[in-house]
Amino acid sequence: MKPPIRVLVAKPGLDGHDRGARVIARALRDAGMEVIYTGLRQTPEMIVNAALQEDVRVIGLSILSGAHNVIVPKVLELLREKEMSDVKVVVGGIIPDEDARELERQGVVKVFQPGAPLESIVNIIAACA
Amino acid sequence: MLTPGQPGTFPYTRGIHETMYQKRLWTMRQFSGFSTPEETNARYRYLLAQGQTGLSVAFDLPTLMGYDSDDPISEGEVGKCGAPVSSLEDMETLFEGIPLAEVSVSMTINSPAAVIWAMYLAAAEKQGADPARLSGTLQNDILKEYIAQKEFLYPPRPSMRLVTDTIEYATRYTPRFNPISISGYHIREAGSTAAQELAFTLRDGIEYADWAIERGLHIDDFAPRLSFFFNAHNDFFEEIAKYRAARRLWALLVSERYGAKDERSLKLRFHAQTAGCSLTWQQPYNNVVRTAVQAMAAVLGGTQSLHTNSLDEALALPSEAAATLALRTQQVIAYESGVVAVPDPFGGSHYVEQLTDELEAKAREYIAKIDGMGGMIPAIEQSYPQLEIANASYAFQKKVEAGDAVVVGVNRFRNETEVPVATLRIGEEAGRAQVAKLKSLRSRRNAAAVAHCLDELREAARGADNLMVPLTNAVRAYATLGEVCSALRDVFGAWTERPVI
Numbered sequence: 160m161k162p163p164i165r166v167l168v169a170k171p172g173l174d175g176h177d178r179g180a181r182v183i184a185r186a187l188r189d190a191g192m193e194v195i196y197t198g199l200r201q202t203p204e205m206i207v208n209a210a211l212q213e214d215v216r217v218i219g220l221s222i223l224s225g226a227h228n229v230i231v232p233k234v235l236e237l238l239r240e241k242e243m244s245d246v247k248v249v250v251g252g253i254i255p256d257e258d259a260r261e262l263e264r265q266g267v268v269k270v271f272q273p274g275a276p277l278e279s280i281v282n283i284i285a286a287c288a
Numbered sequence: 289m290l291t292p293g294q295p296g297t298f299p300y301t302r303g304i305h306e307t308m309y310q311k312r313l314w315t316m317r318q319f320s321g322f323s324t325p326e327e328t329n330a331r332y333r334y335l336l337a338q339g340q341t342g343l344s345v346a347f348d349l350p351t352l353m354g355y356d357s358d359d360p361i362s363e364g365e366v367g368k369c370g371a372p373v374s375s376l377e378d379m380e381t382l383f384e385g386i387p388l389a390e391v392s393v394s395m396t397i398n399s400p401a402a403v404i405w406a407m408y409l410a411a412a413e414k415q416g417a418d419p420a421r422l423s424g425t426l427q428n429d430i431l432k433e434y435i436a437q438k439e440f441l442y443p444p445r446p447s448m449r450l451v452t453d454t455i456e457y458a459t460r461y462t463p464r465f466n467p468i469s470i471s472g473y474h475i476r477e478a479g480s481t482a483a484q485e486l487a488f489t490l491r492d493g494i495e496y497a498d499w500a501i502e503r504g505l506h507i508d509d510f511a512p513r514l515s516f517f518f519n520a521h522n523d524f525f526e527e528i529a530k531y532r533a534a535r536r537l538w539a540l541l542v543s544e545r546y547g548a549k550d551e552r553s554l555k556l557r558f559h560a561q562t563a564g565c566s567l568t569w570q571q572p573y574n575n576v577v578r579t580a581v582q583a584m585a586a587v588l589g590g591t592q593s594l595h596t597n598s599l600d601e602a603l604a605l606p607s608e609a610a611a612t613l614a615l616r617t618q619q620v621i622a623y624e625s626g627v628v629a630v631p632d633p634f635g636g637s638h639y640v641e642q643l644t645d646e647l648e649a650k651a652r653e654y655i656a657k658i659d660g661m662g663g664m665i666p667a668i669e670q671s672y673p674q675l676e677i678a679n680a681s682y683a684f685q686k687k688v689e690a691g692d693a694v695v696v697g698v699n700r701f702r703n704e705t706e707v708p709v710a711t712l713r714i715g716e717e718a719g720r721a722q723v724a725k726l727k728s729l730r731s732r733r734n735a736a737a738v739a740h741c742l743d744e745l746r747e748a749a750r751g752a753d754n755l756m757v758p759l760t761n762a763v764r765a766y767a768t769l770g771e772v773c774s775a776l777r778d779v780f781g782a783w784t785e786r787p788v789i
Contacts, residue, residue: 168789173349173365175438178478178565181678183789184683198787199438225604225714229364238552253603255711273569273602275699277689287488 164288165215169197169206174224188276203233217287222252247287295631299539301532304555304592308631315593316618321346321371322605323718325381328371337415344394346370354400354773359724367718375768379407389417393424399441402429402450403772406759425466431492432471434668437479444665446780452499457756459510466515476519477565479681482530487654495664504642507546511553520586521563531589560586561595567602571697572752604711612728733766741765742775
């Protein structure tokens with residue numbers, strides 16, 4: 160049997176609205192994954208370092224502040240710099256359609272917009288293993 | 289079951305006034321702010337011209353977190369969720385051409401509230417406004433930040449000292465200004481139940497009153513200016529009952545605990561906002577209906593002021609058209625529906641009276657539990673309210689997932705294709721404009737005077753004096769928000785939360 164997938168749930172930027180991040184973290188944990196929650200106000204550097212130290216397979220970023228177009232590319236770039244491109248990134252939050260498509264083009268596995276069912280989030284992250 | 293009594297009489301279950309909206313409607317106060325102080329000022333003038341009766345300032349995230357627009361940490365966030373205000377100059381721009389002696393202004397700001405209020409008072413002073421005539425509300429509710437919204441800078445105790453400083457200052461110099469709006473709104477948005485929203489909010493109110501009394505103020509000196517802010521969520525009767533229970537419980541608590549004599553101390557006045565978290569990204573026009581139902585509950589529950597959300601708020605900050613429709617929703621309720629004819633029309637309804645009693649009883653249980661922990665600060669330090677809310681929020685999400693809670697357009701009655709709505713987009717230009725303005729300000733101002741004021745502020749922060757005077761001196765010298773918050777951080781330290789899931 161494969162070991163459980165390890166996921167880092169992170170809240171980058173200044174936004175403190177963590178309801179979604181906490182719900183997702185619990186849902187992933189209930190689905191048998193090992194979940195590490197960074198807490199609030201993490202810089203891209205802190206997130207990538209945590210991903211390295213915790214040896215996670217997936218990083219889930221929760222952003223509701225509109226700063227996704229600045230923050231997400233930085234995380235992707237740092238992962239490439241550190242040769243961690245095998246770590247998959249998913250994003251959740253208030254992300255307009257065109258931004259979501261652009262972030263997915265840049266390498267995000269999936270952008271989850273408001274109302275995305277927990278089941279589909281769990282399944283897509285599980286498929287990253 | 290308590291007999292409901294009459295509107296305007298203790299314990300005010302049925303309303304704080306005998307006549308309610310027959311004599312005066314609630315204040316229609318739409319929360320807004322975006323991009324730059326200049327653009328926000330233009331939106332305020334537009335809203336006032338459309339018949340809005342008070343202003344409500346939304347600040348951007350850097351401002352809410354005490355950072356200047358040109359701080360590297362602010363990159364990508366300037367003007368996105370509200371207006372940036374980094375200095376007195378920005379505050380002056382925000383209210384240019386708006387007479388602060390006449391328009392009541394609510395400001396949603398918490399951790400840096402004392403600093404922003406000092407800028408507001410200085411801007412009003414420059415307009416020649418008499419402080420005694422200023423009316424409005426500062427949100428300034430730091431406890432709910434630790435509990436729910438998480439916009440905190442300093443540890444709880446020095447933060448409470450700042451709040452108490454503003455309450456003391458307002459009691460002396462700005463008798464018509466509410467120095468705090470004790471908020472359940474964000475607790476509910478974070479996923480709490482109605483009972484938790486009620487309980488944690490009123491227990492926060494007790495905490496602020498305890499600190500003010502400890503400072504040497506008398507309950508009747510400051511309690512009349514404590515204001516509250518509740519959510520208006522989907523469950524129509526439960527929400528009406530929540531407002532009724534809040535009024536009754538607060539009147540009883542303030543008289544039982546503090547022996548207040550002035551009846552104004554006992555009357556819970558509140559602002560309501562419809563539930564942002566109930567709005568859906570899918571089929572956004574459904575949000576107009578949700579908001580109308582929620583607004584009706586707030587009005588039937590006797591709110592003093594109201595914000596109705598715009599249909600596009602699950603997608604972006606509101607467009608002008610969406611913001612206008614939200615205001616029109618209130619105007620239809622006020623002028624066409626007839627619900628303003630009688631105060632508390634549900635008073636005596638078996639169901640609503642029972643719900644009111646149940647909510648009061650559940651809130652009393654929570655309050656007793658938090659009292660047993662030694663008050664709200666120890667409870668927060670143990671993550672007690674935070675985890676209660678997280679549990680409720682997860683339980684609700686699982687119900688949605690299982691289809692036991694219906695969200696129209698999301699887990700039932702879905703459309704295959706969505707009709708797009710035009711949304712407001714805020715680019716990075718606002719950030720660049722703010723950075724340029726701050727650079728210019730920093731070169732024009734008297735740097736030595738700024739440094740001196742910041743030193744005096746640090747010195748005062750180490751002592752026990754009220755900080756409003758050194759804060760006002762610093763912002764008058766055009767010390768920036770970031771500089772002032774950083775000076776206080778030198779003395780108070782920073783707060784980080786234990787990440788628990």
